[in-house]
Amino acid sequence: MTFELPLLVFLVMTAAGAILVKDLISSVFILGTYSFTLALIWALLGAVDVAFVEAVVGAGLATVFFLLTLFTTSEKDTQIRRLPIPWTALVVLPIVGMLLLYGAADLPAFGDPSSPASTHISPIYIENSVAQTRTPNVVTAILMDYRSLDTLVETIVIFTAGIACALILRKGDS
């Protein structure tokens, strides 16, 4: 509990900095810091697998892709000129934020054993996954066994992304 508030403040600061900074390369690195802070928060909340993915993909691979993209663009694209903020955004966005906070008040508390997420099907997975699959990590058992068709389609999405990037970006290369 003592670490959550400074981490959340730092998260908001890095998110605002990534938007507000003028230089795009600085923005990429601040975005990597944002992902790493978010990974720390996931780990603090007990979602270790999500924290692992956030740290590796958000702070590692996405930063490398952004930098490679910036290095292949011309010099004028690495600086951005910002338009003045429209007044509709200044009015509408706080109202939407208030509505979201109002809606979040009705969500079940963190770790509530009687919430719908903890009572529907996850007890079945937690009780039976070791006996049925010999896999102590229940997240892997759910992803790869009970929900393996979903994971297969996710893999197809990644495959399609790779093929599409190769088709769009590669010009006459081999």
Next chain:
Amino acid sequence: MIQAHDSVIVLTLGRIVLPVAQLFGFYVIVFGQHGPGGGFVGGVILAASMILAILIFGRDAPGSWLVPKILQGDGIGLLIFAGVGGLCLIGGGQFLNYTHLQIPGLDEASRHYVGIMLTQIGVAADVAVTGVSIAISLSAEDEQVSHG
């Protein structure tokens, strides 16, 4: 940009860091059933290490057989994943129901264990190949500009 780096520090550090990073990637893939990690994260770590190797040693480094070949390897991981599902179909069950993997001498839970491990290797191969492929695609345009 994709030529070999000329700094001795970077080259030496790369020789030390790269095997450790790749070993950690394989560890994460295999250990994903007993702790945090899994095929996706391990594949991303492998892809990151290979991208680092390309950035340090250049795309046409001597002895680099992997980079030209890896572009033809898109979909091998998907083939492994869907192939395990197809083996379950052949074994007489539903698609991706690892109980029907016909491996003699294994009980039901161990078949699930083997199925999870094989599909994780498939996901890792797909993610790693896709990451390296995207990185090469992003840097290939630079070569076109510099040559033409």
